[in-house]
Amino acid sequence: KSGFVALIGRPNVGKSTLLNYIVGQKVAIMSNVAQTTRNKIQGIYTSPEAQIIFIDTPGVHKPATKLGDFMERSTMSALDEVDAVLFVVSATEKRGAGDDFIIDRLKQVKQPIYLVVNKIDQVSPNDLPDIVAQYQDALPFAAVVPISALQGNNVNDLLNKIIAGL
Ligand code: GDP
Numbered sequence: 362k363s364g365f366v367a368l369i370g371r372p373n374v375g376k377s378t379l380l381n382y383i384v385g386q387k388v389a390i391m392s393n394v395a396q397t398t399r400n401k402i403q404g405i406y407t408s409p410e411a412q413i414i415f416i417d418t419p420g421v422h423k424p425a426t427k428l429g430d431f432m433e434r435s436t437m438s439a440l441d442e443v444d445a446v447l448f449v450v451s452a453t454e455k456r457g458a459g460d461d462f463i464i465d466r467l468k469q470v471k472q473p474i475y476l477v478v479n480k481i482d483q484v485s486p487n488d489l490p491d492i493v494a495q496y497q498d499a500l501p502f503a504a505v506v507p508i509s510a511l512q513g514n515n516v517n518d519l520l521n522k523i524i525a526g527l
């Protein structure tokens with residue numbers, strides 16, 4: 362199996378960290394500063410059963426500049442060209458306007474969308490159901506997968522689900 366998978370989500374939710382963990386090398390620049398990922402950076406995951414090309418997107422927000430607007434449009438157009446989308450959110454943040462903006466755009470995406478709830482190492486397992494509940498009715502997700510991209514928790518489960526859906 363093979364396919365293209367895009368990661369989308371607010372800045373700092375851990376998209377680059379997840380991509381780095383999956384691909385096993387520092388392909389995307391990690392930073393606490395929003396908007397450092399300027400390009401669609403691709404990483405390739407290869408296993409006996411699948412090859413997946415991941416596309417890390419710049420932080421999506423309401424564009425205020427011409428450059429921002431260009432980045433926004435290139436990110437959004439990528440969503441129509443992939444086989445699956447990972448909508449990455451942080452378990453440490455409440456759903457906000459940035460998430461709603463992305464959710465609106467994802468309503469037009471026909472490919473499977475996976476809700477990836479990252480940074481679960483930072484929250485109590487008891488709080489996870491309420492965190493997930495903020496998002497799960499927003500879109501018809503193919504699956505909801507809580508992970509820690511930093512520690513690698515559940516990332517294999519996420520990969521297996523993506524591969525099964527390709
Ligand atoms: P991006 O803007 O979505 O690409 O986010 P980054 O991958 O650059 O991560 C933003 C910050 O969150 C960095 O300081 C990461 O180390 C941190 N981070 C990412 N994933 C996790 C996680 O699973 N757990 C914790 N505790 N921190 C994380």
Ligand code: MG
Nearest residue numbers: 376377390398
């Ligand atoms: Mg990034």
